[in-house]
Amino acid sequence: MALLELAEVSAAYGPIQILHGVSLHVNAGEVVAVIGPNGAGKSTTFKVIMGFINYLGGRMTFDGHDLVGRHPDRILALGLGYVPQGRVVFTQMTVRENLEMGAYLERDKAKVQAAMEWVFALFPRLAERLRQQAGTMSGGEQQMLAMGRALMMRPKMLMLDEPSLGLSPRLVDEVFDKTVELARAGLTVMLVEQNAARALEIADRGYVLELGRNRFEGPGRELLANEDVRRLYLGGGGGPAPTT
Amino acid sequence: MGPAPDEVILDVRDLRKAFGGVKAVDGASFAVPRGKISGLIGPNGSGKTTTFNLLTGVATPDSGQILYKGVDIAGLRPYQVFARGITRTFQITRVFREMTVLENMLSVTGLGLPDRVARERADELIAFVNLGHLRGEYGGRLSYGQQKLLEFARALMTDPDLILLDEPAAGVNRTLLQELLDQIHHLQEQGKTILIVEHDMNVIMNHCERIFVLDFGVKIAEGPPAAIQRDDRVIEAYFGRRRS
Amino acid sequence: MTHGEHLRNLALLGVCAVGLALLPHALTVYLRSFVLFTMMYVVLALSWNIISGFTGYTSFGHVAFYGIGAYACAILVADYDWHWIPTLLVAGAVAALVALAIGYPVLRLKGPYFAIAMLGAAEGTRVIATVWDSLTHGGLGISFPNVENSFPTYYAMLILMLLTIAVAYVVGHSRFGVRLNAIREDEGAAEALGVNTTVYKLAAFVLSAIFPAAAGGIQAYKVLYIDPPSVFFVQITIAMALMSMLGGKGTVIGPIVGAVLLYTIQELTWVNFPTAHLIAYGLFIIIVARFMPRGLMGFAIDRGWARKGMVH
Numbered sequence: 001m002a003l004l005e006l007a008e009v010s011a012a013y014g015p016i017q018i019l020h021g022v023s024l025h026v027n028a029g030e031v032v033a034v035i036g037p038n039g040a041g042k043s044t045t046f047k048v049i050m051g052f053i054n055y056l057g058g059r060m061t062f063d064g065h066d067l068v069g070r071h072p073d074r075i076l077a078l079g080l081g082y083v084p085q086g087r088v089v090f091t092q093m094t095v096r097e098n099l100e101m102g103a104y105l106e107r108d109k110a111k112v113q114a115a116m117e118w119v120f121a122l123f124p125r126l127a128e129r130l131r132q133q134a135g136t137m138s139g140g141e142q143q144m145l146a147m148g149r150a151l152m153m154r155p156k157m158l159m160l161d162e163p164s165l166g167l168s169p170r171l172v173d174e175v176f177d178k179t180v181e182l183a184r185a186g187l188t189v190m191l192v193e194q195n196a197a198r199a200l201e202i203a204d205r206g207y208v209l210e211l212g213r214n215r216f217e218g219p220g221r222e223l224l225a226n227e228d229v230r231r232l233y234l235g236g237g238g239g240p241a242p243t244t
Numbered sequence: 245m246g247p248a249p250d251e252v253i254l255d256v257r258d259l260r261k262a263f264g265g266v267k268a269v270d271g272a273s274f275a276v277p278r279g280k281i282s283g284l285i286g287p288n289g290s291g292k293t294t295t296f297n298l299l300t301g302v303a304t305p306d307s308g309q310i311l312y313k314g315v316d317i318a319g320l321r322p323y324q325v326f327a328r329g330i331t332r333t334f335q336i337t338r339v340f341r342e343m344t345v346l347e348n349m350l351s352v353t354g355l356g357l358p359d360r361v362a363r364e365r366a367d368e369l370i371a372f373v374n375l376g377h378l379r380g381e382y383g384g385r386l387s388y389g390q391q392k393l394l395e396f397a398r399a400l401m402t403d404p405d406l407i408l409l410d411e412p413a414a415g416v417n418r419t420l421l422q423e424l425l426d427q428i429h430h431l432q433e434q435g436k437t438i439l440i441v442e443h444d445m446n447v448i449m450n451h452c453e454r455i456f457v458l459d460f461g462v463k464i465a466e467g468p469p470a471a472i473q474r475d476d477r478v479i480e481a482y483f484g485r486r487r488s
Numbered sequence: 489m490t491h492g493e494h495l496r497n498l499a500l501l502g503v504c505a506v507g508l509a510l511l512p513h514a515l516t517v518y519l520r521s522f523v524l525f526t527m528m529y530v531v532l533a534l535s536w537n538i539i540s541g542f543t544g545y546t547s548f549g550h551v552a553f554y555g556i557g558a559y560a561c562a563i564l565v566a567d568y569d570w571h572w573i574p575t576l577l578v579a580g581a582v583a584a585l586v587a588l589a590i591g592y593p594v595l596r597l598k599g600p601y602f603a604i605a606m607l608g609a610a611e612g613t614r615v616i617a618t619v620w621d622s623l624t625h626g627g628l629g630i631s632f633p634n635v636e637n638s639f640p641t642y643y644a645m646l647i648l649m650l651l652t653i654a655v656a657y658v659v660g661h662s663r664f665g666v667r668l669n670a671i672r673e674d675e676g677a678a679e680a681l682g683v684n685t686t687v688y689k690l691a692a693f694v695l696s697a698i699f700p701a702a703a704g705g706i707q708a709y710k711v712l713y714i715d716p717p718s719v720f721f722v723q724i725t726i727a728m729a730l731m732s733m734l735g736g737k738g739t740v741i742g743p744i745v746g747a748v749l750l751y752t753i754q755e756l757t758w759v760n761f762p763t764a765h766l767i768a769y770g771l772f773i774i775i776v777a778r779f780m781p782r783g784l785m786g787f788a789i790d791r792g793w794a795r796k797g798m799v800h
Contacts, residue, residue, distance in 0.1 A: 015388065016388075016415045037443075037445060037482070038287075038288070038443035038444075039443055039444060165288065165289070166289060173487065176487075193484075194287065194288060194484070195484035196483045196484050197480075197483055197484035197485055197486045198484050198485075198486070198487065199484075201486055201487060224486075229483075230479050230483050231473070233445070233479065233482040233483050234445055234449070234472065234473045234478065234479060234482060235444075235445025235446045235447075235448060235449035235450070235469075235473070300680065302676075321679065321684075322676075322679040322680045323679045323680075323681075323682045323683055323684045323685070326679075326680060326681060326682035327682055331680070331681075332680055334677065334680075338674050338676070338677035339677075340669065340670050340673035340674060340677070340678075341673055342669070342672075342673060342738070343666070343669050343670070343673060343797060344796050344797035344799075344800075346797065346799065346800065347666050347669065347797050347798070347799050350663055350666050350799060351663075351666050351667055351669070351670040351678065351681055351683070352681045352682060353667065353681065353682035353683055353684075354682045359663070362663070380795065380796055380797060380800065381796065382796055382797075398681065402682070
């Protein structure tokens with residue numbers, strides 16, 4: 001049974017429907033990439049899973065539990081970690097405080113401490129900057145902090161929303177290396193990425209969305225080599241033609 | 245190969261704009277041909293939005309020129325850019341909500357027409373976009389699609405020579421999009437120049453005669469749709485490059 | 489609005505003008521004053537409406553101009569022996585200059601910041617009036633020589649009110665007014681349509697300052713004594729704003745109706761419930777804000793009794 005399963009899921013931002021019956025699944029221990037051109041609904045997929053936006057239909061389950069209608073904090077408690085787009089850290093708080101916020105739902109202080117040790121082992125640079133204000137850190141460090149914070153709940157699966165956004169190529173390397181490291185340590189990862197090539201490089205499987213619908217799926221390597229996938233990005237797939 | 249010099253209506257030369265340390269636009273140059281529909285595209289972070297803001301006067305360039313009909317308009321405020329004969333629409337509609345459709349149309353300046361004539365012109369354009377029955381309704385009560393049409397009609401009040409469209413397809417259903425595109429072609433047939441900034445590749449590839457592609461703040465390619473879709477640099481810009 | 493409708497409105501105004509002109513002879517001194525102050529509040533509310541209702545820059549310090557006008561009149565009459573009528577023109581001119589001077593920096597501020605800056609400006613003028621005593625007699629205030637002026641001030645206020653209504657009407661139904669509304673709705677979009685927002689805002693601000701100043705002058709001459717706290721009275725700004733909002737800011741009739749209604753209610757409650765009248769006032773604010781945010785005119789428009797928009 002898949003760890004995360006979406007079947008024919010539709011979602012909207014207010015009156016504008018973005019997802020039209022998207023289906024995908026993530027098995028435990030996999031790295032799955034969700035890619036597609038702008039407007040494909042990649043980030044929207046995460047948002048409907050987390051319960052942030054208007055759910056219109058379809059089935060969503062995680063670890064056997066139904067996600068539909070669940071509050072975000074309940075979803076986190078099920079073991080689903082989420083790193084939103086854009087390096088969202090609490091800029092006025094220190095690294096330590098940010099991480100503590102990540103474990104907000106955990107009452108047991110010992111567990112929180114243990115989680116923090118684990119995150120420091122994964123991200124030594126964060127340990128060095130324990131008391132630094134998050135807002136003063138570099139983009140790459142903030143991305144690490146955002147990931148570390150999401151890991152504080154020791155999730156079974158981590159959802160990464162466009163981790164490469166706004167980062168220099170070198171930092172993108174670092175972030176993806178870290179992701180691979182986490183995957184090798186047993187974490188299930190689903191990432192939505194604009195940088196399709198990089199994402200598919202590290203993915204076991206991938207889904208290509210277009211305008212809120214499934215277009216392609218398959219092993220990462222295959223999609224990487226598929227010309228049709230590349231062509232999708234530059235409008236090779238039809239659409240409204242001039243009537244004049 | 246670009247258009248002959250006397251056919252250029254907007255000549256952007258070595259435009260630069262940095263925010264803090266980030267070079268959003270880093271020497272962008274392109275020449276928009278008169279009387280055609282052109283597209284300006286680029287992945288997220290390409291500097292496309294900043295360039296658009298520089299063209300419309302919302303931002304002031306650090307250096308470079310924007311020659312409209314041979315005259316440099318770089319650094320002019322939006323109302324001055326408008327007075328030169330360039331109008332723009334907005335990605336998320338910005339109609340005047342507590343004013344009627346007619347009042348929205350009449351808020352435009354520089355008509356140099358007596359009230360009665362201005363009203364007639366407004367009514368003509370309102371009819372052109374099929375909003376005649378909503379003439380006396382508040383802009384805020386219109387549906388999103390109707391607001392897009394109103395904004396479009398409003399931009400045509402002064403009979404501008406150059407129209408800049410900011411993601412006209414955003415949040416718009418297929419039918420309305422077709423309507424808008426038909427009208428855009430209509431305008432082009434009347435001799436107007438249109439520059440579309442868009443994410444929707446189908447719109448760009450199927451309706452633009454010439455396309456300029458930005459990435460990292462510079463133009464990386466230009467040409468007709470067929471050439472752009474095959475251009476490796478463009479594919480790489482959108483799809484991403486594998487780790488070297 | 490068609491030509492016919494404009495003529496109809498003009499005729500209506502003419503009838504009211506004639507009525508109001510004949511009225512004072514039939515009234516007691518107290519009632520004459522009451523009508524005078526009602527007309528004054530019409531002037532104030534309509535003026536406030538030009539910058540706050542039409543243009544959307546909510547000013548919490550418009551009493552500054554009122555006070556400036558009061559002082560201009562008082563100083564020139566008491567210390568320089570001017571006849572009071574020409575001082576009203578000076579009052580308007582001074583207010584216009586002050587509006588120009590403070591408007592330029594202050595109109596760059598958005599929403600709440602502008603409102604508070606104007607509050608500061610009003611307080612600032614009050615302090616200046618108190619401190620610059622060589623000019624203003626400071627805390628002692630200024631007394632006018634005693635004259636019987638009930639009728640002259642009444643007619644002066646009537647003329648001022650008609651003038652203000654005329655200006656507000658023309659602004660409201662013109663393309664200039666449409667552009668002010670556009671600035672209120674979305675300043676960035678207005679700029680993209682060619683509106684030089686700096687100039688338009690300043691014009692509206694200056695226009696909104698002139699008539700309250702003249703009103704302040706007339707009022708000063710009427711009560712024959714002014715001092716800083718009495719003319720720079722924050723309740724005046726609150727009254728202007730409330731009347732305009734009650735009637736429907738952004739319209740022309742709205743502030744007129746609001747001023748008449750609210751001032752009448754205020755007088756009645758003050759006379760009958762002198763201690764409770766501020767509470768009644770407060771309740772009123774709450775009711776309007778909760779149930780009629782767009783004022784009586786907004787309510788009428790929603791019911792279809794009045795048309796949407798100012799230009800048709």
